[in-house]
Amino acid sequence: MSLPHALLLDSSFLVAYERELSPRLAQAVVVNAITTGRLLIVPAASLVAAGAELGGQHPDLSWVLNDPTGPMQVLALSATNALETGEQAAHAGSLDLVALEVAQIVVEAAGSPTAVMTYEPKRYVGCSVQVMDMQPR
């Protein structure tokens, strides 16, 4: 999948989007992306991992996700990519939620210009994806 200028939001970004109070960096990134017409994409496995961490407290994520023409496009797990995602996770040696999430991101974004927006860049060490560390420099 090659989507120029698109931003792929991982679960750490989604959790920050829901919880950050100050600075509201994840929210500011989303707002800037929307106003400049960038595509925001969210892997289904990232939503699962974020949902597990947020424990049912995700009103703002739900608000932006529940509109089918809203600003975020969910990347489904389907016949096209689910088997490959499972295979990728098995190769990585772990089958927890985050490992499945990273596996789907690698399947979707490896070798492409799509940036993975994350507060947990160490998750992607050794993966051939473009990572943007959201942690303060």
Add this chain to the structure above:
Amino acid sequence: MTASAFADRSPADQYLVQRIAARDQVDIESLAALPAHELDRLLPGGRAAYENRKQVAAALLARRGIDPDAPDYQAADAQARDILSRVDQLGAGHAA
């Protein structure tokens, strides 16, 4: 289909092409030559959402009770712009 077919489309068409490609898990090249009305058929409401994106962003901020002119949000906004600039540099490096 060449990559320039995508680049030659309007910003709204490019947004629709990318969104449909992500949803349907197909290459953007397979969609870039479709006429605009076909893109609209494939993603009803998508063009209006793109054209109203500033209102969507404003609604998102209002929902969170965020004053876009507040100093703390202005600081976050500046940092966000810097991050997106670095994202573009990553993309340029990828293309090079």
